Amino acid sequence: AGSEAKEILEGFLGSDLVLRVQNAKQIFRELPFLMSSDDGDVAFGSIDLLLEEEDGWTVVDYKSNRVNSQEEAANVAAGYQIQGNLYVDAVERALSIEGVGCELWFVRGPYKVTLR
Numbered sequence: 001a002g003s004e005a006k007e008i009l010e011g012f013l014g015s016d017l018v019l020r021v022q023n024a025k026q027i028f029r030e031l032p033f034l035m036s037s038d039d040g041d042v043a044f045g046s047i048d049l050l051l052e053e054e055d056g057w058t059v060v061d062y063k064s065n066r067v068n069s070q071e072e073a074a075n076v077a078a079g080y081q082i083q084g085n086l087y088v089d090a091v092e093r094a095l096s097i098e099g100v101g102c103e104l105w106f107v108r109g110p111y112k113v114t115l116r
Contacts, residue, residue, distance in 0.1 A: 004108075011110045017060065026052040033090040047087050058101040059087045066108055073111035077104045084115040 012018065021027060028050040036042050049060035061084065067073040084102040091100045102115040 008107050008110075012105075012107060015105075015110050015112075017105060017110075017112070020051060020053060021049075024051040024053055026050075033087075033094070035090050035093060043086055043090070045086070047091070050091060056099055056101065057091060057095070057097065058103060059084070059091060060103050060105055061087065063104050063106045064108065065106055067106050067111060070109075070111050070113075073104075073106045073109065074113050076106070077113035077115065080104055081115055088116055 029048070031047040031050050032044070033047060034042070034044040047059055048062045051058045051060065061080070063076075063080070065073075065076050067076055084104065088100045088102050092098055100116070104113045104115060105111075106113070
């Protein structure tokens, strides 16, 4: 387990996400949200990372799935599209903006998949 944790950490530290976090205008980690839909359903959760960068806002969701390639990560990511859309909708409503991006970061790689 220790060597796997070291591999994950080294992969992450070598990714461009570290530099993006360092250069972000604003950073929010483990950001809780609660929102209701037009039909009265209530959704709540926690956004792993929300960044305001030069070109806008991005939701980052970390995934621990064991994937072995970028292609496999993209296939697995399809199953998280609804969750990603929910996070983006929550941020767009809270900030009264549009165009928020959403990325999944599969930490065992790392592999990045852009959902929006």
